Amino acid sequence: MIADQDIAGAAHAGNAGANAGHLRTVYTFGGGVAHDDPRTRDKTITGGKGANLAEMATIGLPVPPGFTITTEESVRYLQEGADFSAELRAAVAEALTHIERTVGKSFGDPGDPLLVSVRSGARVSMPGMMDTVLNLGLNDETVQGLAATSGDERFAWDSYRRFVQMYSDVVLGLDHGLFEEALEFAKEENGYYADTEMSAEDWRTLVAEYTAIVEREQGAPFPQDVYEQLWGAIAAVFDSWDSDRAKVYRRLNDIPGGWGTAVNVQAMVFGNMGETSATGVAFTRDPATGEKVYYGEYLVNAQGEDVVAGIRTPQYLTRAAREAAGAEPASMEEALPAAYQELAAVFDLLERHYRDMQDIEFTVQQGKLWMLQTRSGKRTAKAALKMAVDMVAEGLIDEREAVLRVDPMALDQLLHPTLDPTAPRDVMTRGLPASPGAASGRIVLDADTAESWSARGEKVILVRVETSPEDIHGMHAAQGVLTARGGMTSHAAVVARGMGRPCVSGASAVSIDLKARTLHIAGRDLAEGDTITLDGARGEVIAGQVPTIEPQLDGDFGILMEWADRHRRLKVRTNAETPVDCRMARQFGAEGIGLCRTEHMFFDTGRISAVRQMILAEDEAGRRAALEKLLPEQRADFTAIFTTMAGLPCTIRLLDPPLHEFMPHGEAEFADLAETIGVSPDHLRRRANELHEFNPMLGHRGCRLGITYPEIYEMQARAIFEAACDVTAQGGDPVVPEVMIPLVATRRELAILRKLVDETAAQVFAEKERTLDYLVGTMIELPRAALMAGEIAEEARFFSFGTNDLTQTVLGVSRDDAARFLSVYVEKGIYPRDPFVSLDIEGVGQMIALAAERGRAARPDLKLGICGEHGGDPASIAFCAALGLDYVSASPYRVPIARLAAAQAALRG
């Protein structure tokens, strides 16, 4: 075990800012302090970064001493109008003394100055927040002291220029381009290519230019008072919690605004003190594959931000990784073997301590290792799966923990198609395989374009030099992301992995002309709008569109799913209406069909004209004639589905949408149809006009069609029962058809239509001389149905909550029209998330709970399920589990997600 015995300083009373009756506002860590207060290691109080720094210090790892201002203080600061309390000022002063004592330097001491880093640290890692100010405490005087004590003048002035630039950017809010421009100009003037060519004198000259820029831009000199610097940085962290970017990120990630952020102030250690110094980031296992190998990048003679920012291309951590990549620059294992061995020991200790893969930041200062951060590392779905299964085998965690470890939504990545390996690929260039998966789409060159093209239904690939938090909405809208710069831990890579989007980063052969909206990829000319394909697993950038194949799931997936199935109580069905989908869903573990939308079958080109003939018929006889043609087709559909789903229950929803949806659209279609069915195009258009509705969502649809044109539902019921009899006659396992009547609002609607279905079943059974089990039930998708659930349950054997329509009617929001205001609504916190993606539990959930309760009171064996998009959303599934529903139904690809989410709900609940 590694002790922080090198850190001098007496143990003292513990934490600063402790007043009787008050909760502490500041907690110190490192330097051998005793952490008696559990709030020290509580992420909700000291943030993720602060809590883990305290934790690492406690278990004896080498952590530079520092202190954390609590999240509560940031909330108070923002609420009370950007003012620091006297109590906080006193506590910070006391905590600063703790650092000074520990490292034996004084803050602002011109002779031997203490430098600190200031970092934000919310409960969860959050792009969009002010990240870091390093080297704080430098000014025109202390820089001299740093030069003297380090014996390295160039280091001291390089540190100062870094500080001025960073502080000006993140604290003073000046345009960082101004500073980069000045640096580029200085290098050009001197004929340098790399920063490393800059001498101490060059840096000193540049610092003078930097401070002149600051004075010009903000009308005040760069702050020389180190305390002013410190409070400025603390204020900037606090303020960044309310920045637009942070708000967008919180909205996309369901992070409450009330959490606030902590501030971590820590003694600087330096990775840029020559060739025995370095800085790096690492994962204790491979975050892309999950393999149990150390994984990471480092840079010699650099500070932390150099690695993450992707400005210099980092080197590998291990020799094996370097060799596998065929790279030249020495790995850390080779270049700094002692520090590497110490680091490897830390990796093992941290994994045993946290029982999870860790994402680590470290610095080596002149051969000495310092830990700057640890946290549970983000990972691909594949890696999450493998790690969860491996860690059970290693005895680190148990099955239940493993099931809880994998984010159900992350499975999405594993379940989607990858590129067909046999298809020809016109690979234009390669970058880093930053996030797995494959996607094709049209090139877009900025986030706004990505969003607007995507909103109109285009699949797009966002191509950027590098991404920043401002690009998040564009990444969200895109199918995949390609960047010209940045490594595996660059912003683009981390965010894309989190979103499950394929990403190729650091593809340096890509250059972009934003004005001309064109780009060059390895010598080829392309323009915004051209189609490309990304293979995120291989880092390939491919011209045009490449065909995809179904995902091959490995054993870890099966093992985890088996564990999940052992614990879940909710059944998982699928929404499917084709044999292909049904087969896919069965492979994914679907336990039946929860929603077969029969109208999808009506759109088939072979039968749409019979459907249109039915709609156009002037009377029942005309409709019956057209329905006669549709009967064998529908029967064949159901036969195929029942064969595929043999032995499982299948919920078939009778025709639901307004009839006008089936009408032709263009002039040509009208003319064609008119000829086909022998009426005039004028007649057709008149009829289409008659069928038009102002609010089709609330119009003549669902069971209202069944009530007014019973012959339609009669045909569908006949097709269902004939198919079920035929499949059984051929020796297949019998399915249990569950005939579902949509859009019911009253008991009587269901009574009338149930009678129709029962009578049709009886007729078919008599004709086929066979009897089968079947159920008749209803969707609960209108508030009135939920309210009357007690009565309706007397006619229904099952309820399926149609949460799409129920959300529309309970909230009074049309899904098709919500785009215009729903994003504003989520931004303003009116709804925490898009209620069509994640169930509005407070409102819609209340209706569901009420209906479930009333329905079960009337019929204790009532089967309850949920269909609609929410059936594949983990938060909504957790709600369904808590309510004791019998099943959820999701689209085939979401079935595994639902299985896992259901297991997690059971384990948590």
Place this chain on the structure above:
Amino acid sequence: MIADQDIAGAAHAGNAGANAGHLRTVYTFGGGVAHDDPRTRDKTITGGKGANLAEMATIGLPVPPGFTITTEESVRYLQEGADFSAELRAAVAEALTHIERTVGKSFGDPGDPLLVSVRSGARVSMPGMMDTVLNLGLNDETVQGLAATSGDERFAWDSYRRFVQMYSDVVLGLDHGLFEEALEFAKEENGYYADTEMSAEDWRTLVAEYTAIVEREQGAPFPQDVYEQLWGAIAAVFDSWDSDRAKVYRRLNDIPGGWGTAVNVQAMVFGNMGETSATGVAFTRDPATGEKVYYGEYLVNAQGEDVVAGIRTPQYLTRAAREAAGAEPASMEEALPAAYQELAAVFDLLERHYRDMQDIEFTVQQGKLWMLQTRSGKRTAKAALKMAVDMVAEGLIDEREAVLRVDPMALDQLLHPTLDPTAPRDVMTRGLPASPGAASGRIVLDADTAESWSARGEKVILVRVETSPEDIHGMHAAQGVLTARGGMTSHAAVVARGMGRPCVSGASAVSIDLKARTLHIAGRDLAEGDTITLDGARGEVIAGQVPTIEPQLDGDFGILMEWADRHRRLKVRTNAETPVDCRMARQFGAEGIGLCRTEHMFFDTGRISAVRQMILAEDEAGRRAALEKLLPEQRADFTAIFTTMAGLPCTIRLLDPPLHEFMPHGEAEFADLAETIGVSPDHLRRRANELHEFNPMLGHRGCRLGITYPEIYEMQARAIFEAACDVTAQGGDPVVPEVMIPLVATRRELAILRKLVDETAAQVFAEKERTLDYLVGTMIELPRAALMAGEIAEEARFFSFGTNDLTQTVLGVSRDDAARFLSVYVEKGIYPRDPFVSLDIEGVGQMIALAAERGRAARPDLKLGICGEHGGDPASIAFCAALGLDYVSASPYRVPIARLAAAQAALRG
């Protein structure tokens, strides 16, 4: 008092069909039987007609003996598949014996046959039911006996032919045209003009032809067995309960299908036994004006159906009425003075007994008066008012009873405009003033045309030779009804009065050519589609359209309203947005504005282009520029309204509809607007397209506009508060503006917008140096708002239930699209009434009750009201009263209806 001492026969045990443990299926009346069972006089058991016959017999009036089969038997018969129970057969046989004993004749006796009438009699009078078969018991043998005992062969054969024709029509279902044709042919052959010229022999020949027609048409001879005749007629009454016409009537009148109908079988008395015989119908007061004068019609030597059917034009009952009309034929008072005096005494007795105006049928057989029916008479609203007020003065009823006596909906008739008496009238002809009121519209010649033209927004007048129950839907759709035949008590007259439609009946100068779709009115040629005007109070048929004037309400109205106001607890406000409407509503007693829809003001031609400019603006600045133009206009609107409503609360709803509603429609409008605001028509069309919504009802409207474009609501709030300050500054009674935020679904929406309104109010008050009371509240019109009412109430000072939208969302039915299925839904009993007309109490009512409870729990002084169409519907008002709401809001003309309905609700419980 008149006793039925002329009716012979021993008093016997009481009622037939009495078995221990069974409720009786048949009740006898007349002939001095003791009515010990209260079910005898219970309309729900013996129907309206049967119960009143029993009642009249009990109080000693001359009622021909008979019996009533209960309503329960008809329900049983229809449910059990058209089969009579043995018990019923036995009870009928026993009851028939009662009649035979009483009148001393035997049913089917060839020598001296008992003849009976068979009539339906549901709980309420119901057109569409089988009405009557008279003279039942006649066959080829008994007709001889009747001829012998009456000494009048012509009478006997006339009765027989009437019976064959009536029975064939209503029981056997044969086309009555066949019989009329045969009669016409017989008269023509004999050179006769009137039926009275037909001799006994002529009738005998016609009977032979009639029975031949029956045998040819139904393939079986006319039934000679009198018991077969009787059971056939009973079955026909039972079956007629389920006829389509009866169902339509029940639907229109909210009569449950489960009530069933009773059957009344009664000894015949004959108004057609010569010049001392007569038959008539009468009201104890004038049903049109309410005056306390006997009112009625009679025909000498006729049977009942001759008066009602309108085939012969009847004579007046009283001399005064005859003289006032300048008519020649003797009144009953003059022609049959003794019977008339007896009748007048009966009138007085019945009014004292029933404490209400009675509608009576009677027959005089050879000088002897017989009562065949009494019931509370239908009346015009004016008459209902006058009678209610008069009867209080007469001491018949008290104030409370008077308030309960007037159907609130009937007030509609009194409150609508009448024809301007100073306007020129081109009176084409006159008919009977069958139902008061005035209306203009285009002529339609059948009910279906009336319905379809009306559905597309045309005002129509239904013109028919005479109306029948098949025409009811057309009468409903029409503004008024004109018939060429029929009297004041004809079908057209009775139904039109009930509906509050003006009607001119018996306008014999009207002749119709249905094939050519033309008509002649007193020599003028008109065609379907031409506009005419009816003055129902004068019986005038006027060419073209005549201007109307506001109704003048007389003292009775004021008196009754004062009584109503004394008893009601609910306040009544109005929905109004113009000073004219506001003044009207105040005159009608409105106690404030419950809903001022500000969007109506936006459609004004003077400002629509500023509104459009606002919508088209690309950004907030552009919108603000346009809103600047609208501000003074809106302020002027509110100033006018607040001045008119001084001293009363005014609820102003901020902008609600989707913005695209304000966009231009045709090409010309687009071009005009483009020029006005200086953009291209293409730009305009593109923007209109962008604004288009798939389901605008659930789209970007209501508070969603306020959230996304706060400047709109800010302008409106400013206009409200500036106007309120200005009106108060000018010394007017201050109004209390109640600013209402529409379409709220979450607490946060209201919190954000309430803050906006409060801030605007504070600004205006500071500028105007004045502070006013005002409230901010919300519509509850979404299910989510109802569910979250507890939270929302913390931000709201009042809730106004927007029942139109709430009905749409709770039921999932768009009001604009419901026509296609809602009538089928009401026919099938899925909804008892159109839920947009009368609140769906079971479903929507449940949501309202829940919201009221949760809202009041959170804020005990929360003000609760209802706006929307239901605020003027008595059943919905009763629900609001039961729930303890504070007010209802209705359109100005409905304010008195609401006042009266609120009083009735309070009085009933």
